[in-house]
Structures are given as structure tokens and as C-alpha cells.
Amino acid sequence: MSNQLxxxxxxxxxxxxGALRAEGQIPSVVYGENEPITTSSAYNExxxxxxxxxxxxxxxxxxxxxxxxxxxxxVAIDPVSRRIMNIEFQAINADEVVEATxxxxxxxxxxxxxxxxxxxxxQVLEEVxxxxxxxxLPEELTIDGSKLANTESKLTIADLALPKGVxxxxxxxxxxxxIANVYDPAAEAAARDAKDEADTASETEEAAADEKVSE
Numbered sequence: 001m002s003n004q005l006x007x008x009x010x011x012x013x014x015x016x017x018g019a020l021r022a023e024g025q026i027p028s029v030v031y032g033e034n035e036p037i038t039t040s041s042a043y044n045e046x047x048x049x050x051x052x053x054x055x056x057x058x059x060x061x062x063x064x065x066x067x068x069x070x071x072x073x074x075v076a077i078d079p080v081s082r083r084i085m086n087i088e089f090q091a092i093n094a095d096e097v098v099e100a101t102x103x104x105x106x107x108x109x110x111x112x113x114x115x116x117x118x119x120x121x122x123q124v125l126e127e128v129x130x131x132x133x134x135x136x137l138p139e140e141l142t143i144d145g146s147k148l149a150n151t152e153s154k155l156t157i158a159d160l161a162l163p164k165g166v167x168x169x170x171x172x173x174x175x176x177x178x179i180a181n182v183y184d185p186a187a188e189a190a191a192r193d194a195k196d197e198a199d200t201a202s203e204t205e206e207a208a209a210d211e212k213v214s215e
Contacts, residue, residue: 004060005049007039026084032091055101058134071100092134099131099169102141106180109145114182123180129169136165148182155180
């Protein structure tokens with residue numbers, strides 16, 4: 001069941017949106033088959049719903065008493081205050097396949113041999129574009145990290161279990177595309193220390209050579 005958000009139609013545009021925000025409202029636009037609908041909603045309620053649905057779950061919009069299923073397409077955030085400034089919704093149909101950005105979560109890494117060796121997992125692909133009917137859209141995609149054993153281990157697209165009815169949108173993502181890999185922080189720290197020592201030794205040799213020339 002989707003989350004619900006109550007929207008009100010608005011006429012305020014341009015500079016008047018500042019006053020609307022000052023009243024605790026977030027301006028928004030709902031795009032669909034017809035003309036876009038300009039709307040607004042209470043800040044606290046909207047922030048809560050957005051936190052729950054993100055960009056990947058349907059939200060049931062109630063616009064002046066009428067219901068419309070939609071997904072969040074874009075959220076404008078003020079870079080200083082980090083407050084939500086504007087939202088764009090895309091109206092969808094419960095029976096149509098839609099595209100959504102969905103996060104990837106690595107699970108069970110703490111049970112892996114790599115974790116027991118105090119290695120660290122680095123996730124390089126945080127989310128993917130998927131398509132499915134609204135009722136089939138998952139909140140997240142999980143990938144099992146329990147099999148990671150050493151610094152050569154990787155998790156790839158091939159390891160990603162897609163729920164029934166869900167497909168990847170990006171055809172450029174190959175089965176071998178890396179989602180996460182493993183590194184040894186102790187080994188990397190030792191390598192950095194060795195490089196620093198080598199750089200220091202080199203600088204010392206150069207200084208000594210310059211001093212000898214000046215003599």
C-alpha cells in the first residue's frame with residue numbers, strides 16, 4: 001500500500017512562492033498526460049512522506065479530494081538551509097510499468113570471511129534504475145555480501161537478485177559491473193606510510209645533492 005500525501009491546488013507563482021514557503025508550505029507540480037497541476041502541501045507532512053518513499057515507491061496523492069498515484073521525479077533542496085524548496089511528481093497508472101531509481105543495500109557482510117579479517121567493503125554503485133508496475137516496485141534491492149572472502153572478492157550486477165516483475169533499465173550495466181569490492185585498510189595504510197617514507201628520503205637526497213653542488 002502506498003503512502004498518502006494531501007496536496008492543494010495553488011495559484012501562487014514566481015516571487016509569491018517565498019510567502020507560500022514562509023507559511024510552511026512546499027510548492028509542487030504534478031505532471032501527467034494533461035497539463036501539469038501546480039500544487040502545495042504542508043512541509044512537515046511532506047518531508048515525512050518523502051523520507052519514506054524517496055524516488056522509488058509510489059505515493060497516493062490526494063489533490064483537492066481526488067486521488068492520483070504518482071512517484072517523485074525531482075526534489076529541489078536549498079544548498080544552505082537544506083530545506084525542500086520544490087517537488088516534481090509524475091502521475092502514474094497502477095497497471096502501467098514505470099521507471100524508478102532504487103537504492104542497493106549490501107546485507108550480511110558482517111558474516112563474511114572478509115569481515116572476520118577486518119577488511120572493509122566499499123560500495124561503488126549505490127542505486128540503479130529499474131522498471132516495474134507500481135505494486136511491484138521494491139523499496140530497495142539487496143545483495144548478499146556474506147560470500148566476500150578477500151581483497152579480490154567483488155559483488156556485481158550478476159549477484160543482484162531482482163524481484164519478480166522487476167527489470168533493470170540501464171542496458172549498459174553488464175553482469176560484470178561492480179557494485180562493491182573489498183579492501184584491506186591496514187595494507188593501504190602501510191602502503192601510504194611506505195610512500196611517505198620514500199618521498200621523504202627522495203627529498204633528503206635532493207637537498208643533499210643541491211648542498212653539495214653549492215659547495
